Amino acid sequence: MRFIAGDELGNLKVLRTVETGQKLELKQAITSSRLRAVQKLATKPLGNIAETTLVSAAYADGTITTFSCNRDDSFEKINTWNEPRMKASDCYVGLSASKQGVFSCTSNGALRLESGERGSETASTARLPTRLCDWRLSPSTQKFAYGGDEVDLSIWDVEKAFTTPVANTQLLSDTSSSKKRKRSDALLPAEIWRAKNVPNDSLGLRQPVRITSIAYVTSSECHLLVGTQLGDLRRYDIRAARRPISDWKNIGKTGGIRALESGHTENQAFVSDGASNLFAMDLRTGRVIYAYKGISGAVTSIAPSTSVMVTTSQDRFVRLHSVFPPPSQVSQQQDAKGQVVDKMFMKASPTVISWDQCPDLSFADTRDRADFQEDEDMWEDMEEIGDNERDNRKK
Template identity: 40%
Template sequence: MSEGEWKTDIAILDDGGKAGKARAIQRLAVSKHDQVVVAHADGSASIFECPTEDDSSKLVQEWKESRFSSENKYVGLAFTPNNDVISCTDGGHLRLIYREEGGETKAPLTTAIPKRLCEWVLSDDGASFAYGGDEVEVSVWDTSRAFDSSRNVLPPQTGGKRKNMDLIEGEVWRARNVANDFLNLRQPVHNTSLTFLSTSGTKGPGHHILAGSRLGSVRRYDTRAARRPVADWKDIAKVGGVKTVQRGNREHEAFVSDHGSNLSALDLRTGRIMYTYSGLAGSIASIAPTSSAFQTPLLASSSLDRFFRLHTAPSSQKGAVLIKEWIKSTAQCVVWDGDMSSSKDAPKEDEDTDSDEDVWNGIPNVEDDNSGSDSESEGETETRKKKRKKGL
């Protein structure tokens, strides 16, 4: 996007926070039909038409989660491929909002899933969703079966013992806790963030899921394999555990942030950090990479220092900051709208946007008319170089 387009998106977030904490935006999603849905801290949600540069946002639809309390928060929000909306709270309140088609209005569907959730995400095809949370293992559900009216009520949740229970109706896969530690003690389950990974090149049904934990580890799951993670990379997050994990622009890339000011690119083949962005002063609240089809891979981020940043996301060198914009209130959510029109104007990946040589090349040489011979000028130049080396 151009700088003007990014400023327009930031204005939407600022407008959402003017009513105070009660109307603070907790989740945000954009559809392929140029619409955006926002979920507020008071349990309400709204759908807007994406504004243009010379137009304001237009309210399309609004509703409120009736089961929402002051202690709840939204942990998931997404558009389905049919442009319907699914929302989820940490209390396991799942709601499907049908969009009007041909003047026909369908009543929303509600259902219940386990409580104490920290993250809920919808798969790209909308057929499945996954969640995880505090003493809630990573779980994958069939979307249509979850909203089936004939589905039995959830059995009582029993905290850590729930791992020994059978799958709930509508649930198709559930992870198993990692092995006990070196003292043979059970490791606590606290999944803070998760994302679906690309399944290109795989055979048969299944998902690859990446999850971050409060203990600072990042785990990769293959729902076609064992219930335990196929990879468990420890100490990826340095401060306060993993806050955000998001699949990257490429097949073997992911971005991870912690509760400090660390934002890193992770190689999913080796579990090693490829590079960490520098110059970030606040904890990252949200990140949003562009798709793999984007000509120049980019990464957007918002942080608690009230800055929006647009980063480069190279594959072989350190990332840099392209745009740094201060906003009035902390942006809790950042999403990419899928617009590919500005990708052709972005700098190519192999271009060094922070190169000092480009700056100095634009400055003309100035000669002193009173200078002496060439030999004297060369001598003065050598003297100045020596002084700079000595720090004089």
């Protein structure tokens, strides 16, 4: 497996799992002169052979650069552009690469679609509500979801978002007003669905909307997970209701839920909080099936693959984790539990990590085809030993 990591100084590093997923090795690094943190990473295989990966990196200075990460782990720069609507106090909350191009979204609602090709300057822009904390593109790349500070979960149509004009004054009036008033439930022109706030608490007080992270459930278009600053994990089904179908309290023990990712097996999700806790969740019951031990810093980014998982944390370590699916039956006990199998210290604090989405790409495959041909020739030149010769040698 190959993973791409970014750090607080703008550097990118290629990490590979070797020894059948039991060890991490640093294979390649590209040093940046920006001295600006990498806030978001997005990867996408290029071509059908999966020998080259498109890597998109969003930096804190508002620029986005696309690279091609080749079979030998070398980087080749493709294109760079800047988001002029991003202010110094803003940050990137979403980045995704698809066949349409590279999507990016900032905390002040600046949505952009770039082709990502070399020398291309064509871009489509749209305006979303402000004070966003997370933005996710759907698995079909036809929809996207966002949420944030007093911005509840919302689903938009990608095509309509870039083609339908939306008045900025309407968005600002819905999200930036400090007055306590009942907001309109009318959907915006490109909006498909919007969540409704959970019921009031036991004292009859309105519960604040503090969304910190969003994830789609195992390639589903209708099921989403939402983590909150209060430590709650909510599951939504946009076909069933506007309120969550499951609301699990106090999953994030300290500082709320910081990172959230769905696993590659059904009914599995990985959650980290503001302390040093990292959990594996069973989405059928909301129960923590196992927790990872030996982590001394808050986990900032989670990159699950089909067989292992790699995370970054504030203690400057990149960790390799083993993963196990939830039990087939809800009543069964979880026997196999994930562990930290290896870790690597980074000179600069890693901020984000991403899997290159190429499961058939391994360290053994990085040799040239000529090397494989030499191995085949070596075996063909060897003499075959018959049964009689083998018996004589034993005697």
